[in-house]
Amino acid sequence: MADVQDIDGKPCEENLPCSSQKQETCDEMLSRHRKEISQLQNKEIELKKAAARGSKAEQKAKKKQLEEEISRLSTNLKEKHAKELASLGYSDSNGNDKSNIDNLVKAIAGVSVAPLQDHPKPSKGARRREKRAQQEAAREQRIQEEQSTIVSDRMIEDEKLERKFEPLGLVINEIKPDGHCLYRAVEDQLALLSGGSSPYTYQELREMAAAYMRKHASDFLPFFLSENTIDGDSDNSLAERFENYCKEVESTAAWGGQLELGALTHCLRKHIMIFSGSFPDVEMGKEYKSDGGFSSSTGTIRLSYHRHAFGLGEHYNSVAPNLIK
Structure with missing residues (x-):
């Protein structure tokens, strides 16, 4: 499969876009996250086109390899983003992984993920947005669990x-x-x-x-x-x-x-x-x-x-x- 070092979760010293990660603001980090997700999506399109060449047997083998590669890259990118968000304090006191994923989805969706102690009691509108963000997080989790099936359905x-x-x-x-x-x-x-x-x-x-x-x-x-x-x-x-x-x-x-x-x-x-x-x-x-x-x-x-x-x-x-x- 093609090399995708720029979005494959490599350490910061090997990944130029996050070389100044410590100096990033929250908005800058989320902007970079969106760009990296877009890069992965473009890479998936390129890999899919490459997998469509050759005999049926070759295409079948490439398709399986593509599904595994995209699943791996997607998982690595999610983990990388969750860790970066956690470095800004967006995680619970137990470092719960699900909390990191929930916060990631909220952040990319444009919903506030500031620590709860910084806010007064949420309004009805805030609770409604929170519920929608939770639904998006749950959907994202289901997508990750069924990644190989979804890639196939997309093809x-x-x-x-x-x-x-x-x-x-x-x-x-x-x-x-x-x-x-x-x-x-x-x-x-x-x-x-x-x-x-x-x-x-x-x-x-x-x-x-x-x-x-x-x-x-x-x-x-x-x-x-x-x-x-x-x-x-x-x-x-x-x-x-x-x-x-x-x-x-x-x-x-x-x-x-x-x-x-x-x-x-x-x-x-x-x-x-x-x-x-x-x-x-x-x-x-x-x-x-x-x-x-x-x-x-x-x-x-x-x-x-x-x-x-x-x-x-x-x-x-x-x-x-x-x-x-």
Whole structure:
């Protein structure tokens, strides 16, 4: 397998990006962690392409070797990040490993991981964010436990998408998996449609989606209720819970989904097509559909939905014309 020394958990003296680790601020460390995760994801893509060459027997052997290598690299990187976070005090008094992993997931998700003694009694909003972070941590742990299966599922999913895109002359533009992927993918599509830069940043798209959902709350509440069961904050009114959800959409790195896509299709007045290798394709905003294609400002926004992307769970990418003939 290819050498990946820059993300393989080597000591700091052999790993240039963390040579000044002691001088790093918390934000700098988390930024580097995100970059190292992205590097590992890019390496996985390269290894997968390399494993697809040769006879079926060779591909099968390479596939098994790839799964083991990616699992090893992912585990090493998680341990390295957990230790670095622990050096800033993000661990419990017993050095509990699960606490380190939980804190790692919270930190990458943009949730505060400052020691509890530095904060007063958490508010309901903080408890809600904490619960979401715990759910993300639990999901991350399950992903790690089933890493080999997920890598295999991802290959199957990607192969189905490739077979779907080839006759359409389309390819995937990889989008950074940082919680903003849906909005970054839409931003990338708007840039393609305009032939230049997007008229809106991913953050502006978040704010637009939240504003639209607030203004048309009655259209979104039934779907919101189906996806958000009442928990320990049941004393909150429905309107308050929906408003808190909208605040998370516009001001955090919370993953976007069907609700936000529904809002964006009306905000932008765009036809949106979501391709998937695991589920049936989804079409939204048919009333805005045109035959303009990618050369028209009224063209379709094309996204790909990945259920098994990067070992991180759900993910969106941008879909573009294949310019390589």
